Amino acid sequence: MKILLISPERERKKEEAFLFRLGFLNLPYVAAVTPPDIEVRIVDEAFEKINFEEKVDLVGLTAQTPVAPRAYQIAGEFRKRGIPVVMGGVHASMLPEEALLHVDAVIIGEAEETWPLLIEDFRKGKLKRIYQTDRLIHPAAVPLPRRDLLNPKFYFPLKLLETTRGCPHHCDFCGVSKFFGYRYRNRPLSEIDRELATLFKKEPVMPPLFKRALSLFNRDLPYFLKRKLLYIIDSNVACNKQFALELASLLKDYDLLWYGHAPVSIAFDQKLLEGFSQSGCMAINIGFESFSPKNLKAMGKGFNHPSHYEEAVQRIHDYGIGIMGTFIVGLDDDDPDVFQRIIDFCIHSKLDWALTFIMAPYPGTESFQRLEREGRIFCKDWEKYDSLNVVYQPLHMSSEELQRGMRRVWKETFSLPSIYRRILKKPWIHPFFYLVMNLQFHQLTKKW
16 A cells, blocks of 8 residues: 655745755654555655655645645546545645545544554545544654655755644644643653654764864854754743753754744743753744733733843843844734834844744634634635735735735845845854845845
């Protein structure tokens, strides 16, 4: 028996196509719980063409909302050839009835427990329409993903690791918490250690003298050369302080640099900052989202305090940790001045990297339901739900103003003068890492 797992890719305009791509863990996790007697292959359509004539018994698709239409097209091609198709992921979980118009079965939520049951039913010829468990997977039961099924040549040289699932916050624009649940679940440190040992070595890879010589030029360079970079994909790596400290202590044993997501409040926790800094943390991805307390309260992030943003950035920088900030525009308290305020903050505070997105009301989220009730959603072309296009009517500006303003923020944030002021002027914070990233986005925005 052979199963094809596919990550679809929609066609993008040249000015919307990111120049580097990260790997992913969702399909490798599914492959890891597939019975060992079944042949499994993963296809990433961003790099590989799908061979619809390939002899397979079952196809599995995953898709976030902007990619769902392409996933449906792929499903149609295989079903025309008599091959059953299963779909999982956030979009299908939020809109299973829509997905079932295009596929034979849908997995709602986490798939590690339901996928083996689906395969058992498929072998018996008794495939159900919907598979959903009434419980969240126990963290200790999370398998090691089948990274061997991904071609490392396709992706930015960065290893991905999941240490927790779930998020206790109820941000109205986010579908992650609904998918993974509002209860924070951390994997056993022994299992994380076992997985890290398959990705990195604990002893230094390079001879100490050679490494020190290189560090005179750039302390990050050896890690890029040896691909010793780690991205912890958790929604909030600092949600449980004790676990975060223990994780940082574990990471300190490995010869790597890492980054992950955390709230801005981490800036005011000295122990966490010390632990992260000592463990090789080169960046924290922080969702600042907005400078408006009214916006933050409405979206469920009232714990963010804009008056403390500048101090928070300085505190994190003082520990040699960079900041990858994100902002959302088009919120109900936003007017056209919001764009300049973001630009000024990014440059003045020397944010190491910053992206500004248009609020995307994904199906199933509170923001979608609210805007739908208010009659403000004017587009249900799911491909446009990518945070780069406007799909609803803002309150204090036109949709055209919102679109132009978001692009202006990107262009000015990633302009060469901005990159010089934020990255190349001392004090430096991992300049090699951030210079490469900023220049990539500079090239992207030149097309706008």
